[in-house]
Amino acid sequence: MMDFFVAPSILLPGLSMPSCLATVPLFAANPFTEPVGVIHYLVVGAVLFTAGIACMTLKRNALGILMGIELVLNGANINFVAFSSSYLRGEGAPTLGLDGQVVALFVILLAAAEAAVALAITLNFYNNHATVDVDRADDLKG
Amino acid sequence: MNPDRNLGTLLDGTLHDTLAVSLPHFRPELCLAATIVLLLLCRMLPVLRLVDSGFLALGGVLFSLFFAWNDVLTLGGGAWASSLGDLLAGRQELFGGLLAFDSLTAYIRLLLAGFLVLFILFTKVSGIPDREDGADFYTLVLGATLGMCLMASANHLLMVFMAVEMASVPSYALAGLLKGRKASSEAALKYAVYGAGAAGVMLYGLSLLAGVLGTCHMPTMARALASLDSMWMPGGTGMALAIGGLMVAAGLAFKLSAVPFHFWCPDVFAGAAAEVGAFLSVASKAAAIALLLRVAFGLGTTGSGPDHAVQMAALGETRHFIVGVVALLAALTCTLGNLAAYGQTNMKRLLAYSTIAHAGYLMMGVAAAVALAGRDAGASRSAVAAVCFYLGTYVFMNLAAFAIVALLRNSLRSEEIASYAGLIRTNPGIVVATGVVLVSLIGLPPLAGFISKFLVFSSVMESVSLDAERPLMLVLLVVGGINTVISLFYYLRVLKVMTFDPPPADRTADAFPLVSIPGALVTALVVPVVSLGIFWSGLYAFARFAGAFAS
Secondary structure: HHHHHHHHHHOOOOOOHHHHHHOOOOOOOOOOOOOOOOHHHHHHHHHHHHHHHHHHHOOEEHHHHHHHHHHHHHHHHHHHHHHHOOHHOOOOOOOOOHHHHHHHHHHHHHHHHHHHHHHHHHHHHHHHOOOOHHHOOOOOOO | OOOOOOHHHHHHHHHHHHHHHHHHHHHHHHHHHHHHHHHHHHOOOOOOOHOOOHHHHHHHHHHHHHHHHHHHHHHOOOOOOOOHHHHHOOEEHHHOOOOOEEEHHHHHHHHHHHHHHHHHHHHHHOOOHHHHHHHHHHHHHHHHHHHHHHHHHEEEEEHHHHHHHHHHHHHHHHHOOOOOHHHHHOOOOOOEEEHHHHHHHHHHHHHHHHHHHHEEEEHHHHHHHHHHHOOOOOOHHHHHHHHHHHHHHHHHHHHOOOOOOOHHHHHHHHHHHHHHHHHHHHHHHHHHHHHHHHHHHHHOOOOOOOOOOHHHOOOOOHHHHHHHHHHHHHHHHHHHHHHHOOOOOOOHHHHHHOOOOHHHHHHHHHHHHHHHHHHOOHHHHHHHHHHHHHHHHHHHHHHHHHHHHHHHHHOOOOHHHHHOOOOHHHEEEHHHHHHHHHHHHOOOOOHHHHHHHHHHHHHHHHHOOOOHHHHHHHHHHHHHHHHHHHHHHHHHHHHHHOOOOOOOOOOOOHHHHOHHHHHHHHHHHHHHHHHHHHHHHHHHHHHHHHOOOOO
């Protein structure tokens, strides 16, 4: 298994800058035996993302759905921050550098703005329907 | 680290980039931002509350339009008319690569600013928002437009996400503008929940793409993609790229209201005021198409360089993936939009499905443009020009359609198609105007919609000659043709109700006459629909100028 990932650097020695893309695998051979790297953070991010999607699709309460959306955004944020670290990504691999962390900061900000608007809309819905159950939002169809 | 790049030179460089290079090209957006601040200030001071927010917004938008026009002239070198299409795009990167300024940016910004002028006049005539809500409404509209301008110029994944959110979040609030209405609050909730979910999925996709390629800057991402050996992607790199690409496509498809992410569109249009529908269906659609062009061309092509040809060849697989996804979505969107429009009884819902179908036609043009980019840059530019021309005529067609719905609602108190029955006996002028708009939406000569559709379909036809994409493009061409025929029936059904059906017995009010302020507005919007069908070379020169960005 390891040979599979070591091979390209021998096969393609002369490529310039982005050659490292092909040589550094995104997923380590066995995450349980490797030291903590970007892959472990990606797994946490993926779990958060999946939990968020499950929350969005299964919850009937509008507030629950909004919480699911926050989970999805934070799963993506973990990815961005993990990808920005050259320590986690390993020697020679491309990293996002400061870009990843700046993106994460902006996403936190936008998530707050979006939550504020979505909560106001939910409150408005509650004022008109006396419920926040999204299944009751069924007047419009066709 | 390079010793020359100490803090001082870095700051000087940033200052120069911001003040001398970026900000002069950012004036239209700055005008919009300043107008938003002014609108909010006017709410705070009792004296200034007397200022009509609509006219304040109109003033700011006119400034923005002036600067956007200036940018077009500067890029075009002052001599626009026929030679514009041959000019280079004049691509520049602003704010350290976050935004791209080129002919597409200039064209879409001009389009958005021009649309806003017409839109604000339309809202002044139709009376929604009232004086009390005016400041809120125009703040939200200008804020969303600011985001749309950024969508048209995004060059960095951070800006892609930021711009989509800046355009979406005010739109959620706009959908809920009619606060006391059940339907309006339901529309806003659905829009916000679907929209935020789609944005979250898109962000996750962006994080995968950026992480694997090691950069957020789209041109650099394209170079990294070109250097990837497609046969040799260890450790799931290829899979991560494909999944990321599909997630980003889902987010963009939501903004475009493309099937299968279109559920929000009919509900939001039916629940929100017709004015909001007009804004979402025109401005939001134009910006989303511009963003799709940006992302597709940003990742699928590289700018001119010493090894341009090699890199373009290496990106063939990326383009093939993009074309496949966009073409599939386009075919589905077009067909489903047109089929679902059949059973509609509410005019706003019918127009929502018509909007979905038109997004499909526009995406066909984008697919053709990306497919052609590998072989023939000139043909690719014409395809982009066709899409841009379509957007230009779409502004007038759809704004006119929604204006008629809103103004008829004001006089008839109904948006049901059945309530328009027999209008020809009392208001032949309005029925003729509606007829012109609907026939143009079908795409029949000699109206503007025909030229747009003809240009887009001929680009798809052009791309059929490509070996790699032939089956897909042939399918696209056939689907487009069949859909045009299908759409004939539901648009003409509205006209049939208006002309042949007897007027409902309980009709109390008459529709507005053509010789009145609302009638003048409708006429002003319908005249371009007719004249652009005959004298289309002027707008087409502009569109070719916008298409030059795909070089």
